[in-house]
Amino acid sequence: MGSLRGFVRIPWLPTPGPGWYASPDVPGGAGMRRLVSVIAGVAAATAAAAAIAEPVVSLKDPAGDDNGPGAYTYPTDAVYKPGSFDILSFDVDVKGSDVVFKVGVRSKIEDPWDSKAWQGNGFSLQFVQVYIDTDRKDGSGTCEGLPGMNVRFRSASCWEKVVLVSPQPKSRLQSEIGQKAAKMKAGVVIPTATRVDGKTLVATVKASDLGGKPAKGWGYAVPLQSNEGYPDSKEVLTRKVNEYAGQHRFGGGSDYACDPHVIDMIVAPGQGGADEVRMQHSALKYSCDDQDKPKVELPMVYP
């Protein structure tokens, strides 16, 4: 096998020699200075090329309402840190031909399950579904939430598009949607890029995937769930809310499918007022008369 040695050696890469050693008195030396110069140059050039954002939507949500209809509790494992599912803001920007969705939460977004190891997007816990009503026509669109959310929408505010802000790679999302929500597939938008910026999830989608740039009159529902890598066979990557919290299960809900699996959401008017806590609790109030049929209808916000 020794004959392969010449084959795999890269001829243009410099071979070790005295010129490559930096002066002992200058850590890094000339080689490092060159590298830093290149880094700075690339960063500056790219920043200069960035398009100016056009804010379209900017909504707020009060802190401390990450309890769904009022009684939901976080799973007991230590990775679910307080505030991880507490939405504080929701913004939509237009940058060129892209639309950027930003969802801010109360605590720093962490990656306890090392998403890069499974081709993920730099976070592990959160999963936001941004439902968009683009035509505000009665009876138009899809009136069911994605499987696992246990929610519906009023006929006057059903959705045409739903953007998945998930730590999962695109191929996994495509697979889940294809297997568990095939009839909704046309309306599902998977971002071209999803990342974390401190306490904010940032998802970029093509405007064309939304049917155009966000327009006045569009409605948004922004429920926050938790990413479940090992979901129920009929649910799209959502973590269950049970009657009692478990290590990786939310508590305070029902063991059946009558409770909305929504930990926090934006409600109108989206200004972060204390009354929006009460409105959220009211909107997510559920009964389990029919244990396996969700009845909660998520309200859209029309900014």
Added chain:
Amino acid sequence: MRRGLLAAVTGAMALAAAPPANADIANFDLAARIYTKWLYRNNDSQGLLNLGTPHPDGDDYAGDNGVGTEFELKFFGRVSKYVQGYARIQSRFGELWQDWWESGNRWYDGETNTSGESGGMNHASYIKLRGTFVRAAIPIPTIDWVTIGSSDLGMFNPWSIGKVRYIDRDNAKGIFLDGHVGDGIFSYNLAVIALPKLYVGPYWSTGLTDPNLPNPFWSADWAYGAKFTVAPSFGTFTLVSTLTNDVEIDRSDPDAVGSLYPDCTDDLGNPIVGCAKDHAVDYFSRYMNSVTTIEAQVEPLSWMSVNAFGGFSAGLIDRKLAANGVERMAGVSPVVYKDTYDFAVRARVELSDPFDIGLSIKAEYFNIGAEWNSIFGARRESDVLLTDGFLEGGQLPTLNLANEFVDFDEPWYESCIGWHGGTLVAQYAIGGFDMSAEGTYMTYNTNAQDRDVETTYPNFLHEDGFTDTDLYDYANTTDRGRDPRSVYHLNQDRRTAIAVLNARYVFDVLGGLELSTKAKFIHDLDYRSHTTASDDYTGDLLTWRGKVGLGVAPGLLVEAGAQIDRWWEKRRDGTLKTGYGDIDTAKHRAFAGLTYEFEGLKFRYAIEFLDKDQFREPRKPDQHWLVFRSKASLEVNW
């Protein structure tokens, strides 16, 4: 058990049974997993794990060629509204498919033969109880939960009591209290944890095999932890204090087994004053490690985050009860063999896109004392510093790292004890493009001359050169560089500069076409002894990696890439007596892999080709490696 199945089962029971159905099963959640791993390499070692335990008499299933399967079953029980139970059973991983009917009896004194009963229990896939807990919401004011049993210890921090590594996740057991006051602004976690007898102390144990202990006593060794968190609207403030306490019996007690004075007389036969049997045995602490940390996390502006961390670590060792592991184990010891006290400080500022152009900045200052140690801190799968470091996995402030029970595709961790410096990271992201650039400069609090690495400070025997984690062997028969735990040296005057550049672009093609690259440069300088310049070390490391990933179809991801390493090391290793030799290293790696997920099935495959040349002549012969290796796994959870 999933609800659909649950409903079906309970429904069937209702139909089949004349009396009202027993609904006990509604109190259960069951989860199961079958996991199969294939591991192959062009060598002749057999087993299911690239690097097993470094203990010479440890597991007997490590090796590079084999395929095996494990099964796991988890029970979640809802005893009542306020009481939960949990248990996990799992088959032992180590039986090769080729082992066939291996029953596990070792009848032939270690010799494998064709009886089918000679492989030992590690090759018999026996089912073992891995973890249990009972959790109760006891109606005592402020208490949320009391947990009795297994925990992954994730409630503290990597500096004190760290979250245990994945393979140990249910091995830690104790009693845990979680509670809060008011609206959650003040919360607390209290724990009493059984110390693992195998690694949390001198001699890599809490007494076992210590030559100073004729009767090791480990059943009363505990760790104690307390965490108090105050979380007002403007930030989070956390105080953690922990103590590990390894106790041993007082051998001068006449009631103790192996007592030095069973008859209360001294070596000359004279009675010892105050010595009397009372059918009770006294204890002494053999080793204690206490770590206290305080951390503040505040967000003065929506785009600014400030984290300030400070800690104090103390290690107290009783030399009568703990033999000198530094001296007797060739410097391979998880503790300094003396009492130690030291501080650690870390301050981090993060500016998240302050100009709204996608540019974020992170800056960190770190200063970890030379004699800091977290004996029960995180051993892997955590990271306390911002820098990429020497090894990509992470940096942890302990000598007790666990780069073991791993395969070739898993990250490595290094000790950052003594590190003092700063890191600046700039990140830029727009659309599908993101990049980051890191610059780190540091020196070492462990810099010293004539440090006693023979009897006091562990140097882990192999202390020189960049660590080759691609081709690592515990015994270092292949010149793989320094041990990641080696922070103490006879003579050190060292400083290091690290530069890292990452860039990635995702094209919206099929399931996403991702191009990514990473370049890393390290300049490591150590003047070593101040008495001569002939031992001055200069190491330059250059790594470049490029990768292409493509979502080919729903659930199917493929990737391929290459990595090139060039290391130039002047006076890499040797001694003042024998002189130092230069070593240059060239590595080329090509890799490919795929991930396929379908209806709850997950398959992963990774293959790589690795070519390494180590140029050591004329001092030692050059070395060459040509490695093909692969790993595949198939997993289903339900």
